[in-house]
Amino acid sequence: MPGGNRKQAASPLMKSILITGSSSFLGWNLCNYAKSDYEVFGTALTNRSGIAEVKESKIDLTSFDDCRKFIEEIKPDGIIHNAAYSKPDLCEKDPDYSKKLNVDTSSNLAKIASENSIAFAFISTDLVYNGSSKMSDESTPVDPLSVYGKHKVEAEDLVLQHNSSFTVFRCPLMYGHSTTANKGYFKGFYDKMKNGEALKLFIDEYRSQAIASDVAKGIVDLFNDGVSGIFNMGGPQRVSRFEFGMLMKSVLHLDKAQIIPASQKDVPSVAPRAADTSMDITKARSYGYDPSAPIKGLIQLAEEIKEYLQIE
Numbered sequence: 001m002p003g004g005n006r007k008q009a010a011s012p013l014m015k016s017i018l019i020t021g022s023s024s025f026l027g028w029n030l031c032n033y034a035k036s037d038y039e040v041f042g043t044a045l046t047n048r049s050g051i052a053e054v055k056e057s058k059i060d061l062t063s064f065d066d067c068r069k070f071i072e073e074i075k076p077d078g079i080i081h082n083a084a085y086s087k088p089d090l091c092e093k094d095p096d097y098s099k100k101l102n103v104d105t106s107s108n109l110a111k112i113a114s115e116n117s118i119a120f121a122f123i124s125t126d127l128v129y130n131g132s133s134k135m136s137d138e139s140t141p142v143d144p145l146s147v148y149g150k151h152k153v154e155a156e157d158l159v160l161q162h163n164s165s166f167t168v169f170r171c172p173l174m175y176g177h178s179t180t181a182n183k184g185y186f187k188g189f190y191d192k193m194k195n196g197e198a199l200k201l202f203i204d205e206y207r208s209q210a211i212a213s214d215v216a217k218g219i220v221d222l223f224n225d226g227v228s229g230i231f232n233m234g235g236p237q238r239v240s241r242f243e244f245g246m247l248m249k250s251v252l253h254l255d256k257a258q259i260i261p262a263s264q265k266d267v268p269s270v271a272p273r274a275a276d277t278s279m280d281i282t283k284a285r286s287y288g289y290d291p292s293a294p295i296k297g298l299i300q301l302a303e304e305i306k307e308y309l310q311i312e
């Protein structure tokens with residue numbers, strides 16, 4: 001058995017999973033992967049996943065009574081809590097709502113799961129690291145710069161306090177496909193590059209970018225395998241935003257793209273930006289997580305969305 005913690009109590013090989021935020025970018029990818037092997041329940045608020053196989057309900061997750069009633073009614077084998085107030089700038093502007101959804105709701109859901117013996121996974125972020133060192137692993141002390149990152153750390157702690165057999169997946173910046181309202185940053189970048197609009201990309205901001213479909217597969221497979229504790233779920237390579245843009249340009253034949261190298265300090269943002277939140281994924285790999293490097297991921301993505309990209 002590979003290193004790490006394996007759950008003793010919760011049984012692997014789940015039959016049903018509840019994915020909160022099924023209408024989100026990552027939620028769509030989680031549902032899309034899980035739909036063939038599991039009965040998938042989803043919760044959404046204003047949007048929908050649009051995936052026919054997902055039994056989706058409209059629930060405001062900040063209403064704790066509604067959450068308990070719903071979960072005790074459907075009794076899933078596992079919950080992947082993915083819904084969040086996920087934009088760092090918005091969290092900085094409205095820390096009270098960020099706390100309510102990102103911390104209090106996560107803690108409440110973990111409490112309900114623990115009381116009902118339901119396996120639970122919390123979706124966290126690479127922004128729990130302060131970005132001062134590269135390739136952080138799970139033992140690197142967390143030191144978030146933004147309200148969003150701070151609230152994710154608080155939620156991670158509370159989730160694991162409710163039940164130490166629960167799981168935290170720290171996700172990287174993700175590119176990829178979804179048919180939901182939020183399509184991730186990739187589509188916006190792609191459209192700008194295709195139209196030859198100037199795009200300033202950081203040469204001094206590094207991430208372990210991964211394709212969302214690989215991250216979703218990793219999360220669902222590891223969760224079903226019964227892992228517990230914290231897992232970094234980045235891609236296999238450390239790339240700057242600029243390097244990734246250049247790869248997009250060449251792999252997707254975006255010849256008109258105008259990519260301008262920029263520095264973090266030249267572009268003001270509301271939430272402080274971490275310089276390097278690349279992640280070491282040795283632990284997740286030891287359980288079979290195998291994300292594609294950016295070149296392969298972009299080729300894979302081009303195949304997935306050929307029609308949209310109009311690639312022959």
Ligand SMILES: NC(=O)c1ccc[n+]([C@@H]2O[C@H](COP(=O)([O-])OP(=O)(O)OC[C@H]3O[C@@H](n4cnc5c(N)ncnc54)[C@H](OP(=O)(O)O)[C@@H]3O)[C@@H](O)[C@H]2O)c1
Binds near residue numbers: 020026123182
């Ligand atoms: N995207 C990334 O690159 C990235 C990177 C690292 C970590 N993450 C984490 O991955 C998860 C998904 O991120 P994302 O970017 O895919 O999210 P997203 O597209 O911004 O979607 C947020 C989701 O939360 C739901 N939601 C918001 N407020 C709610 C409420 N009060 N009650 C119920 N549902 C509510 C939304 O529902 P409606 O749309 O129906 O309103 C939506 O499904 C988050 O936990 C995020 O922190 C994402």
